[in-house]
Amino acid sequence: MTGPGFPSRPSLFSRTLRECRQLYVQAGELIASKHSTLVTSPRSYPQLMDDLHRGLVLKLYLTICEADQSWSSQERLLAEVLCHHLWGTWIEGDQLRDTMKRASTETATLEWAALVRPFRTLAPLADKAPVLETLVTRLANLVARCDGDLCDAERKALGEIEGRIRGIFPLGGGLSAEDRAADDWAEQPADQAAEASIYRNLPPRRTGDRRQSETIERPAGPQPVEQSTDEQPTVEEALEELDRLIGLTSIKHEVRSLANFLKLQQRRSEAGLPETEISLHMVFTGNPGTGKTTVARIVGKIFGALGVLEKGHLVETDRSGLVAEYAGQTGPKTNAKIDEALGGLLFIDEAYSLVARGSEDPYGREAAQTLLKRAEDDRGQMVIILAGYPDEMQDLLLSNPGLSSRFSRKMDFADYSPLELAQIFGLMCGKNHYELTPAARLKVMLGLQHLYSTRNRHFGNGRESRNLFEHAVRRMANRLADEASISQEQLVTLRDADIEFVSLPAAVFEDLDESRLQVSMACGSCELTKAIPLSFLGKKVKCPQCGESFVAEWGELSSVDQAAT
Known part of the structure; x- marks a missing residue:
């Protein structure tokens, strides 16, 4: 589709629509195949997610256009x-107008929160929320700016959409695992409005004047997901996923050693050895x-x-999922949660809160005793992971000999270094198709x-990088809100003005003499570390030792004077 006045980058609109559908459908397939207990109809869940995506993109388009x-x-x-994206056919003229009128009537009954709720309430989808927010912002801007004129009404509509999405996905916010499971959107009848026939049925075809594109067969919707062990990843694939994580060197070594031990035990068993x-x-x-949760x-x-x-699910x-409010209810509640984990892992966050230190807590102790008994009785059917702050977890283990004997395998997760935090931020940018100016990279690393240097025990680590990224995307949207026309490059480029560290004083970045700073880069091939000027950030460089070329993305900052000494 090309023609006078059509946006210079129409492929970006089409590609973003495809990315939105892919995000929803793959999220539905993940829930259906790996977390089927979270929803009532796992087989049809991918189709339901596809319907939500249809409702979302239609509501976005119509809200801006109207x-x-x-x-x-x-x-x-x-x-x-x-329309071609949704129904696999090109339509125009009166038929296009009629279709959009029908869609407008249908989408008027839909709430933004209902269309994106799975990404807020289902724990396995929580890390996909920033991707969704990015796609929503990009689609809304592409529609609002396609004719080059951003009027006050469109600017207001953009702000309202972004405000609603921000309210649904607050920075650094989120529900507990138990709250997400309890707020299962699939069981809310009002949300089924997203299945309205307008989203699945093809618009009526015109008679006569048939364009060749009208013969395009409608893309097949998501197929029902069979819950089969055939989709279970291999050990090698799981270990590759582990290796792709940033940092966690000691944890990776421990997990790989455990996997090797278990594989050896399998071979001994096959050979008839004990x-x-x-x-x-x-x-x-x-x-x-x-x-911790990702590794689990x-x-x-x-x-x-x-x-x-x-x-292996x-x-x-946490405590709220195991301890009840009234006498006689904690044991059954704890057992029910353990039963849910049979065949997989039970991950208990802030496990030390089960037994409050220095106070009588009969309900928490009952949960702990039930947990201990089931950990022993069902040790061949599930694995329990207790997680939390180092000091508190140590006190918990010392307070109960039964816990320390049954939970003897311990993995310590260190704080991420500044370089690793920057790499996590860069990974989020790459996944969401954002690029960074050299000045933005410098500000990220410096902040x-x-x-890191002023952190305490409540330091958010990877969450700091995630919050910084989400905040940068929102500041970018505000910066571009008053621009009448924006290019594709502007849509995907984060500038230093978009990077804001809310908790840091402005003096950290003021009077910064960039000429006195340099960044140390490590070659991924020969591991040579060399300091380079800041002007090389984001550019391709060549290792002087092995000749390997790579992009100078992130490194460790130091002053020229410090390096000289």
Whole structure:
């Protein structure tokens, strides 16, 4: 589809629509195949997510287009692209107008929160929320700016959409694992409005004047997901996923050693030799945001692939998911949560809160005793991971000999270094198709270095990088809000003005003499570390030792004077 007045980058609109559908459908397939207990109809869940995506993109388009009560030729062309994306056919003229009117009536009943709720309430989808927010912002801007004129009404509509999405996904916010599971959107009848027939049925075809594109077959929707062990990743695939994580060197070594031990036991068993029984229950200690839940999920995949556990799924909970409010209810509640984890892993965050120190807590102690008994009785059917701050977890283990004997395997998650935090930020940018100016890279590294040097036990680690990224995307949206026309480069480029460290004083970045700073880069091939000027940030450089070329993305900042000494 090309023509006069059509946006210079129409492929970006079409590609963003495809990315939105892919995000929703893959999220639905993940829930259906790996976390089926979280929803009532796992087989149809991918289709339901596809319907939500249809409702979302239609509501986005119509909210912007109806803001100024006019429909420009450029907006009509985008509507053709949108209809082809949704129904696999090109329509125009009166048929296009009628279809959009029908869609407008349907989307008027939909709430933004209902269209994105799975990414807020289902724990396995929580890390995809920033991707969704980025796609929403990009789609809304592409529609609003396609004709080059951003009127006050469109600017207001953009702000309202971004404000609603921000309210649904607050920075650094989130529900507990238990709250997410309890707020299962699929069981809310009001949300089923997203399944309205307008989203699935093809618009009526015109008679006569058939364009060749009208013969395009409608893309097949997501197929029902079969819950099969065939989709279980192999041990090697799970370990590769572990290796792709940033940092966590000692943790990777421990997990790989455990996997090697279990593989050896399998071979001994196949050879008719006795196996060495060990407890697989674990304790994960570390500050928030150090990757404990992510590693637990990978460990589950490894155990599932090895056949140590039947499924290897991960059930997350905390004190609220185990301890009841009234006498006689804690035992059944704890047992029910453990039953949910059979065949997989039970991950208990802030496990030390089960037994309040220095106070009588009969309910918490009942939960702990039930947990101990089931940890022993069902040790061949599940693995329990207790997680929390290092000091508190140590006190918990010392307070109960039964816990320390059954949970003897301990993994300590260290805080991420400033370089690793910057790499996490860069990874989020790459996943969401954002690029950074050299000045923005410098500001990210400098700010994260200050955050790290002044951190306390409540330091957010990876969450700091995630919050910084989400905040930068929102500041970028505000910066571009008053621009009448924006290019594709502007849509994907984060500048230094978009990077803001709310908790740091402005003096950290003021009077910065960039000529006195340099950044140390390590070659990924020969591991040579060399200091380079800041002007090389984001550019391709060549290692003087092995000749390997790579992009100078992130490094460790130092002063020229410091390096000289």
